[in-house]
Amino acid sequence: MNEHTDIDVHKLERALTDSYRSRSSYEIDVTRQVMRDVRQLDIERRGWTPPAMLDQLIWRTATRAAAVVLIAALLTVGLFRSQSDGPAFIGEDFESAPFFED
Amino acid sequence: MHLGPEGSGIMSHVAFAVDMQALPGWHRSMTDDSLPVVKPRQEERELLRRIKQGEIERYADLIDLHQRHVIRIVGRRVPSDRVEEIVHDVFVKAYVNLGQFSESVSFDHWLAGIAIRTCYDFWRDRARHAVPVSSLTEEHHRWIEQTLSAQSDAQFRRQAETRDAAEVLEWALQRLSPENRAVLTLVHLDGYSVREAAQLLGWTLVNVKVRAHRARQALRNLLRHTSPGSAS
Numbered sequence: 001m002n003e004h005t006d007i008d009v010h011k012l013e014r015a016l017t018d019s020y021r022s023r024s025s026y027e028i029d030v031t032r033q034v035m036r037d038v039r040q041l042d043i044e045r046r047g048w049t050p051p052a053m054l055d056q057l058i059w060r061t062a063t064r065a066a067a068v069v070l071i072a073a074l075l076t077v078g079l080f081r082s083q084s085d086g087p088a089f090i091g092e093d094f095e096s097a098p099f100f101e102d
Numbered sequence: 103m104h105l106g107p108e109g110s111g112i113m114s115h116v117a118f119a120v121d122m123q124a125l126p127g128w129h130r131s132m133t134d135d136s137l138p139v140v141k142p143r144q145e146e147r148e149l150l151r152r153i154k155q156g157e158i159e160r161y162a163d164l165i166d167l168h169q170r171h172v173i174r175i176v177g178r179r180v181p182s183d184r185v186e187e188i189v190h191d192v193f194v195k196a197y198v199n200l201g202q203f204s205e206s207v208s209f210d211h212w213l214a215g216i217a218i219r220t221c222y223d224f225w226r227d228r229a230r231h232a233v234p235v236s237s238l239t240e241e242h243h244r245w246i247e248q249t250l251s252a253q254s255d256a257q258f259r260r261q262a263e264t265r266d267a268a269e270v271l272e273w274a275l276q277r278l279s280p281e282n283r284a285v286l287t288l289v290h291l292d293g294y295s296v297r298e299a300a301q302l303l304g305w306t307l308v309n310v311k312v313r314a315h316r317a318r319q320a321l322r323n324l325l326r327h328t329s330p331g332s333a334s
Contacts, residue, residue, distance in 0.1 A: 002329040003326050003327060003329065004250070004325065004326050004327075004328065004329055008250050008325075009322050009325045009326050011249065011250055012246065012249060012250070012270075012325045012328070013290075013321070013322070013325065014258075014262075015249045015258065015261055015262045015267060016262075016267060016270065016271040016274070016291075016325075017290070017291055018258075018259065018262035018263075018267075019262045019263065019264075019267035019268050019270075019271055020178060020268075020271060020287075020291045021291075022262060022263050023177060023178050023268065025170065025173055025174050025177055026173050026177050026182070026185050026186070028173060028185065028186045028189065029169065030165070030169065030186060030189050030190045030193060031162050031165045031166060031169070033190050034161075034162075034165055034190055034193040034194055034197070035159075035161065035162050035165075037190075037194050038158055038161055038194065038197050039158065041194075041197065041198065042158050
């Protein structure tokens with residue numbers, strides 16, 4: 001199989017690099033199309049701002065409400081436990097209540 | 103243009119076994135000046151501030167200032183029929199992400215990063231859709247032989263400016279992965295340091311360093327087998 005030598009490969013690399021660098025620039029202007037899209041994006045952003053804020057508000061309120069409910073539930077359980085004085089108290093209740101009355 | 107300690111492209115990465123200066127076309131600098139890393143000018147900062155505050159029509163001034171720079175970057179990286187579309191995408195992306203621009207580098211440099219990553223996305227998308235790649239023609243083989251037999255610098259330069267040269271380069275680049283293509287273009291063709299390439303692509307230094315080496319090896323292997331008798 002014919003292969004190029006290292007010197008040939010270096011030379012081709014250099015020619016391709018020069019070719020890459022010598023590419024002429026394109027005469028195009030995208031200002032109008034970009035500005036059209038930028039204006040559209042701006043309108044969409046403004047249009048979407050209130051729902052986005054509302055959405056955020058709902059989630060924040062829901063999170064806080066959930067946290068409050070959780071804390072309240074934990075406090076209630078804790079309070080109940082301290083007042084009831086544990087399972088012994090419940091046991092006494094059961095023992096004092098007769099199963100069958102005469 | 104600022105260049106890091108890693109040097110400038112091929113010249114710094116290769117220990118030449120032969121005196122390459124003796125070959126036509128090897129005396130010119132490998133660096134390019136399309137990606138300057140300087141802080142934004144005062145008027146540019148003012149323009150950016152006004153756009154961020156809602157004066158969106160001033161964005162047209164910013165496009166005007168930087169359009170040629172972006173066209174140059176994109177024009178070297180994607181097919182000619184897609185340049186306009188991708189330059190457009192670059193400016194729209196830049197507008198959407200304007201809030202992330204920190205002003206620690208020039209707007210040009212920041213924009214260059216977006217342009218390079220958008221071009222990389224283009225090739226990644228193409229690779230996913232398995233677009234058929236071109237083969238070398240008789241004309242391309244003739245170009246290779248004529249380039250290798252160039253006797254003067256002027257002759258070598260003329261060869262490099264032909265359409266065939268661009269097509270052979272494209273033939274080689276099409277055979278690299280999108281990642282290797284992006285790194286090879288930045289480090290070896292544009293002549294940027296590994297550190298700069300990593301910054302522009304948003305990749306790690308090690309990743310770019312490894313890819314730069316592998317991509318160059320892959321390119322050299324492709325070129326080594328471009329003689330008419332070998333399978334290309």
